Amino acid sequence: MPSDRTSAGDPARTLALLWRDPSATPRRGPARGLTVDAVVDAAIALADREGLDAVTMRRVAQALGVVPMTLYTYVPGKAELLDLMLDAAYARMERTDSTGEPWRTRLAAVARENQALFEAHPWAVAVSTLRPSLGPGSIAKYEHELAALDGLGLRDVEMDDCLTHLLSFVQANARAAIEASAARAADGLTDQHWWDQAGPLLARVLDPDAYPLAVRVGSAAGAARGSAHDPGHAFHFGLARVLDGLAALIERAGPTGAG
Amino acid sequence: MPSDRTSAGDPARTLALLWRDPSATPRRGPARGLTVDAVVDAAIALADREGLDAVTMRRVAQALGVVPMTLYTYVPGKAELLDLMLDAAYARMERTDSTGEPWRTRLAAVARENQALFEAHPWAVAVSTLRPSLGPGSIAKYEHELAALDGLGLRDVEMDDCLTHLLSFVQANARAAIEASAARAADGLTDQHWWDQAGPLLARVLDPDAYPLAVRVGSAAGAARGSAHDPGHAFHFGLARVLDGLAALIERAGPTGAG
DNA sequence: GAGTACACAGTACATCGTACGGAGTAAGGA
DNA sequence: TCCTTACTCCGTACGATGTACTGTGTACTC
Known part of the structure; x- marks a missing residue:
């Protein structure tokens, strides 16, 4: 091939x-x-x-x-x-009109639209290159998403930087979610079954003295993911971090249309 | 297959x-x-x-x-x-000891180590799943990287969240860089050659009235990337944003060992 | 010393993207 | 009007992939 x-x-x-x-x-x-x-x-x-x-x-x-x-x-x-x-x-993505909203709301909407895309079309994360292929769909999407960053006092290059940063977070998050669910589906193993198989060796090899943080934090994180937990947790957490990170840049630039 | x-x-x-x-x-x-x-x-x-x-x-x-x-x-x-x-x-990654440094320095070091990994082994981004496979290399890496987040007053789950967030940024950034250079290498086209081929159609179809922001910002971004420009720009920009985003969380948690 | 568990080789199969060539069809120039 | 040309669609075929299967010979265990 x-x-x-x-x-x-x-x-x-x-x-x-x-x-x-x-x-x-x-x-x-x-x-x-x-x-x-x-x-x-x-x-x-x-x-x-x-x-x-x-x-x-x-x-x-x-x-x-x-x-x-x-x-x-x-x-x-x-x-x-x-x-x-x-x-x-x-081209077929839903584009919510959020003009007039504060910039955090606008950017959150952009993030959610992209998350919805990857949820409806999981294959898109594998195809997507983050380097737009300059088709009509890409351009319309780009135009729409830049609008969420317009009027904030950012320079043009910064607008592109911020958008790329936001989108790359959404894509990485979607990728992780998809791979997690694919791994779960691939081996039809329940978590219980998996632990029955892997537990003994893991318990022998994961010495809490050698890896204190990894064992403690890893099991806490694993428990949080495993139990009844918000499945979109990573998305909400990450989005909040991304927006906080952009805030430092945006609010320094000047609150022209920040709302 | x-x-x-x-x-x-x-x-x-x-x-x-x-x-x-x-x-x-x-x-x-x-x-x-x-x-x-x-x-x-x-x-x-x-x-x-x-x-x-x-x-x-x-x-x-x-x-x-x-x-x-x-x-x-x-x-x-x-x-x-x-x-x-x-x-x-x-397992073979370099792990710089940054105990005693402020948390931003420590996390930046973690980010750079991972960037170096992907630079030395570009295939790793395609294999990496962000769901660690629980091998000795993964665990040692996890332990080392968690140390950069220890003593900041974060809960265990938050430590994992923050680390995942940081690493997923580095991976997404590396992926974009690799795909960009792969695309450049695949078609042995110089940028000039590419524009000669694609320019006419693009000029006809990219109507600045229909896509004002896309055309303006896109060409500004393209010019910045194309000309003599810091090739690691996206990394520096993104890392600064990520650290700013985590700062809001970390500094609220309590500056126990923030240095 | 017998039986078993293994290393290594060779062959074979299903699947992939797609190069190549042939048969038939509709538009453009004479 | 007719012939050339450009095109559509089909069938066959090739090189490449991961790996199942089947020997054949070796070294450890009882």
Whole structure:
């Protein structure tokens, strides 16, 4: 499988595809039986239902009733298909209008929108690169999210820095949540079963004298996660920290439109 | 390729392997020609030199002068090999002693150690799950890093929260840096070349009236990144934000050992 | 000394992305 | 009008992956 997630192909071609540029649709030959959107939608549906691993050219083609190679007349390769999927997901994100709200409320809304994206489309965190692919979805999302940082007295570069910082937190948090639930699902082990298996060795090897903090804090954290605990705890905690961290910058910049 | 990065195998077996438990080494039969460490080291060397994609069972075996299937007498599967690689990398991290320093200095040191890990072993960000696999390397790392948060008046769970928050920032930052440089290397395009190709369409489609903030801020950010600019800018910016965010929590908790 | 548990090799299979070539179709220029 | 050309769609095929399975020979245990 030569070069999967590299997107090394002609960037102009990929951009034209992302923007559905007419130059990308042919003028001659038989009518097409499908559309790029149909391919992308089928791939997204598959990824939503069965995860990113299920998105193979064969399975997507099967869902559309065509033979695998047919997809290549719509899309240069799988990497570009993934780019298109992500941009489509971006384009369809809900964008709450929070103009007039204080900046913390606005940024919290942005964070929650992105969290919702990753909750609805867990595959998006694996595809997302944080380097926007400059499709219409990315740009619309970027524009919307920058609005939450506008009028705070930040310089342009700082606005981008702050947004990147916020989004990278949400993505890291989503990634952790997804991997945790994937690990739980992969080995169909209940926590009890897991401890029965791993406990004896762990108890022998995790010497509280050698690792006092790790054992104490680790078991406290494990107990907190394991018991009936707010599942979105890490998100709330982290978001509060991120906003506090930005506050030091924003409130120094000048409360022009801070509300 | 059934089930790659799932680590679904027997957790006890994996743990025994991580801790090099004697129960994992056999008592009968011919002497082994290799060791688990030799396999892990070969895999790490390969990953360091050619990236994680080059780490295939065949290539690792080749580097060791054995046939691919031989590796399976040392390691249950590839997923476990990756776990072992990560834990070995954790174990070998430099751990600067910063006791006595103020907490910001201590946490900054932790952040830099992790950044150095990802710089030396870029594959580690792809393997790392933020859910520690409980190997000796993970535990030693956890113990060391918790020490930077000890004596600040934080509850145990908060210590874990803060550390997770800090590490997840470093990892997200490293991921972005790696993907950026990978994208630059993948298509051997210079930035100039890229703009020649993509510029015309982009100029036509990125209407400043439709996306005023995106165009303005995006080009400012792009110019800042493109020109002679501190390459670690995002790290410094983000770290400062993270520490400011934790400060609100830590300094409220009580400056017991804040220095 | 017998039986067992193991190391190591070789072959084989399912799965992946996609290169390649052929058959048929519709638009553009003569 | 017809031929060329550009295109769609299909089928086959290739190299690569992780690893299950099946020997064959070795060294420890009783």
